[in-house]
Amino acid sequence: MRLSDFDFDLPERLIATRPARPRSSARLLVATPDRIEDRIVADLPDILRPGDRLVLNDTRVIPARLHGTRRRGEAVARIEATLIEDRGEGLWAALVRPLRKLREGETVEFGEGLSARFEGTDAEAALLRFALSPEAFAEALARAGSMPLPPYIEALRPADDADREDYQTVWAARDGAVAAPTASLHFDRPLLEALAARGIAFTHVTLHVGAGTFLPVKVDAIADHRMHAEWGEITDEAAAAIAATRAEGGRVIPVGTTAMRLLETAAQASGAVEPWRGETDIFITPGFRFRASDGLMTNFHLPRSTLMMLVSAFLGLERIREVYAHAIAAGYRFFSYGDASLLLPGGR
Structure with a gap:
């Protein structure tokens, strides 16, 4: 078919x-x-x-949509990440935009005590390492993240607290x-x-x-x-x-x-x-x-x-x-x- x-x-x-x-x-x-x-x-x-x-x-x-910044000297880039898979030991696969703004080893600050080290990509996604215990990570994600609404909704309005x-x-x-x-x-x-x-x-x-x-x-x-x-x-x-x-x-x-x-x-x-x-x-x-x-x-x-x-x-x-x-x-x-x-x- x-x-x-x-x-x-x-x-x-x-x-x-x-x-x-x-x-x-x-x-x-x-x-x-x-x-x-x-x-x-x-x-x-x-x-x-x-x-x-x-x-x-x-x-x-989970509130998997994150907005953060990458600093490189005086240059600041805005980064959006959507967590898609927990790989264990703090490593998450994520969809990152714009991926070209990140170099391996750089840190993205998401606020609320949440940051991640960019560890490159695999065949499907970017890899982000969070240096927090599972409990601390869940608490920080709840504060910093937003609900990952489907693209066809986000094209019409952003996610908010009601979501x-x-x-x-x-x-x-x-x-x-x-x-x-x-x-x-x-x-x-x-x-x-x-x-x-x-x-x-x-x-x-x-x-x-x-x-x-x-x-x-x-x-x-x-x-x-x-x-x-x-x-x-x-x-x-x-x-x-x-x-x-x-x-x-x-x-x-x-x-x-x-x-x-x-x-x-x-x-x-x-x-x-x-x-x-x-x-x-x-x-x-x-x-x-x-x-x-x-x-x-x-x-x-x-x-x-x-x-x-x-x-x-x-x-x-x-x-x-x-x-x-x-x-x-x-x-x-x-x-x-x-x-x-x-x-x-x-x-x-």
């Missing part, structure tokens, strides 16, 4: 720069192979069935992501309570979302694209809970493409989800055989993106084109702070 198969025109006015308030008031497009319904996220307890299980990504977004709460799920628990699992941003405590009262269960898994989620696909033949790896974990308890839901006839519905990619990475040919821990670079495109996911709640994605390929694989390329055409015509808000969809290939 070609990259152009996943293209569409989106009016800029439909790019959401702020989330709905309250979170669960966002619109929800429910799509099956033969029906499209316009609902809101707060309707989920009425849409899902008792016995269904939602799989939630509990990664926590520290808005760009984090209410159940975030494990530091490590540099992008939010955005479908999960629609959930608030009242919605979680209503779902539980309806008999809908929750299981937490972890996938630390990396900056690769924002990188464009640069090849025309999608089979030539290579995904960036992201670290994830499905615990013994999570795998057992998913197995119990399947055994009792309930549906397993990941909230977000990150949770889906993790489930499908750990799924066996039988459909059983095994405990799993490691890095996944799974690339889901049309023709993929889904083993673990009965539905998917997700936001509306960028054209020509790997996430458009994933939802096209799940519901069918032609059906997704119909779903997106409906969403655009109906004025749904797109991307990270936008509205949501619930895709159910097996129907309601």
Whole structure:
């Protein structure tokens, strides 16, 4: 398949720069192979069935965007860095702009007691060494950093203090992501309570979302694209809970493409989800055989993106084109702070 198969025109006015308030008031497009319904996220307890299980990504977004300065005698250069991977012992891979302003061994001062030594580059990123203990580093980063909003939002406005709460799920628990699992941003405590009262269960898994989620696909033949790896974990308890839901006839519905990619990475040919821990670079495109996911709640994605390929694989390329055409015509808000969809290939 070609990259152009996943293209569409989106009016800029439909790019959401702020989330709905309250979170669960966002619109929800429910799509099956033969029906499209316009609902809101707060309707989920009425849409899902008792016995269904939602799989939630509990990664926590770190304030990974840093602004600092490099001094070279009297010359001062402004440096922006986005941390993308913890390499251990204070070393982080980062996207740095402008990289040409740094020489190996130079120090970048980010303020709030946070500085880093530039140790060159590897194949994918700049390498920054922070000389702080993990605890001191986390505290300094919380003061100095800002939330790493996606480029399509930052092109319209800068990150601010509101994003520290808005760009984090209410159940975030494990530091490590540099992008939010955005479908999960629609959930608030009242919605979680209503779902539980309806008999809908929750299981937490972890996938630390990396900056690769924002990188464009640069090849025309999608089979030539290579995904960036992201670290994830499905615990013994999570795998057992998913197995119990399947055994009792309930549906397993990941909230977000990150949770889906993790489930499908750990799924066996039988459909059983095994405990799993490691890095996944799974690339889901049309023709993929889904083993673990009965539905998917997700936001509306960028054209020509790997996430458009994933939802096209799940519901069918032609059906997704119909779903997106409906969403655009109906004025749904797109991307990270936008509205949501619930895709159910097996129907309601």
